[in-house]
Amino acid sequence: MTDIDAFIAGLPKAELHLHIEGSLEPELMFALAKRNGIAIPYASVEDVRTAYAFSNLQGFLDIYYAGADVLRTREDFHDLATAYFDRAAADGVLHAEIMFDPQTHTARGIAFETVIEGLLSACAQAETEHGLTSRLILCFLRHLSEAEALETLAQAEPWLDRIAAVGLDSSEVGHPPEKFARVFATARDKGLKLVAHAGEEGPPAYVYEALDILQVDRIDHGNRSLEDMTLTDRLAREDMPLTVCPLSNLKLCVIDQMEDHPIDRMLDLGLHATINSDDPAYFGGYVADNYRAVATARGLTRVQLVTLARNSFTGSFLPPEAVAAHLERIDAYVAAQP
């Protein structure tokens, strides 16, 4: 391990953009398929990994939704999230805000309760076993209708005190944030925080809509904001967190090579950028791998890495006193470095 790898592994960090369904490793996919007696269209773990070559977001989503079919019981969701938390804890993650896609499961006849109770029990266990705190973000699939999103929000009603935020994911182009104006207004009225994927493949106009119409608290990805300097100035001025996902950007061809990643440009522009893994089982790495990949390709300094880690806590939905305690942990870690 190089100095910078070790520095990244020990750096206290939060993960703010992680789809729990995207943390389904091929080994667990096979184990759950066996446990639930489900046939899957792959002969081996290697066969699955070979299939994970994507040329855009939709190509990935098709495989990702198919993979989720092995998730059937509360125990499956618990095991999925526990596997993620174990990996995250090993990567120095102290707090994780986890997205889940209930519609991917309710459309297959899996009850909302099964999904969320499995996830919540894993969240409680991660706090006991690793001291890792977490929040849940309920994402609406934007290729489905606003009425279906409202129905999903209604199903979530008994658990709203255990859901931090709602989000918007799936196929971006052709499904602008505006389509979900009423469901986000309803969620805001219920006291939920708001996030949305915007500017991953979609144009800067979608980022404006997420800000002005949905009134989000964070932008997931936001890469294409860099095409519009008026927008980047605004994002910097408003200190709007961007949950950037370098390995995802590479695998989904948002960038051609990691050497082209704009993470340091984002920091130079004063943007509140954070580093995250998005769908680590599909994109080849967890959060520390994402830090390492950009650190190596872009020659990031320790000061820049610390800024990214600080941004992850200040951009989180933790209360101010918890954020302050995490920032102190980062300071103590940095002070203890040789």
Ligand SMILES: Nc1ncnc2[nH]cnc12
């Ligand atoms: N990167 C991504 N963009 C949109 N929807 C997603 N769902 C899971 N990962 C996603």
Ligand SMILES: [Zn+2]
């Ligand atoms: Zn995402």
